[in-house]
Amino acid sequence: MFTELSPMKVVAIAIVAIFVFGPDKLPEFIRNATGVLRKVRAFADSARQDIRSELGPEFKDFEFEDLHPKTFVRKHMLDGSNLAGLEEIRNALDPRPELAEITAAVRNTADSRAPGTVSLAKDAQATLPTRHAFDPDAT
Template sequence: MFESVGWGEILVLIVAGLFILGPERLPEAAAWLGKGMRKVRDFASGARQQLRDEMGPEFDDFRKPLEDLRQLRNFDPRRAVTQHLFDGDPDPLGLNGTSGGSTKPNGYPVVQSNPLPEPLKPGEKPPVDPDAT
């Protein structure tokens, strides 16, 4: 429920509560909040159990689409399109033979760049392209 709330946010809430409520009312407010959260959790689990009892085995059929929606959190559109277009072929264009068989983690071949030209020797003039000047 509080997956995205970290310790920093909790600390800020405690300090804000301390300033707003004061040190004498803060423990009562925290106890009230804890009891309220416990009631909400009990209501939710009771409703889930009642629904499971009334629906019987169809409850699992009802939950399957919800589980499928939860799996969409890990959805990677690039991987899905690649698998759909190339049917999971790791080398759809046959480029592994041209790049020495090495691939990047994303599946694309490693392209060897041209080596850098040798540096100029002392006293040597750099080449000039008259069309570029």
């Protein structure tokens, strides 16, 4: 929750809190805020215990953190026994082999081009087209 708070941000928040609440009321505000946080934590813990007791003994190892999608995938898909299936999916979705085949086909076609086709490669001996002399008096 507070992982993005750097020490500089904490100091800035403390200075703003001193200006907003004043040095007289700040300790009382901190006591009230910590009391509210304790009550919220106690409420959340009791709700968790109620849910666990309602689920029954077969869900005694149930963790609410496992419901997060990333945690669920890590726990059930990446547990080590199913890594072969994951590699198959990853290889099936990898476009690199198909792109390599297409690139090789295009290069082979360009190398063995038929007469009369235009080369897209730059030639070292290519020269600029010659311009015909223009005679303004001839018109």
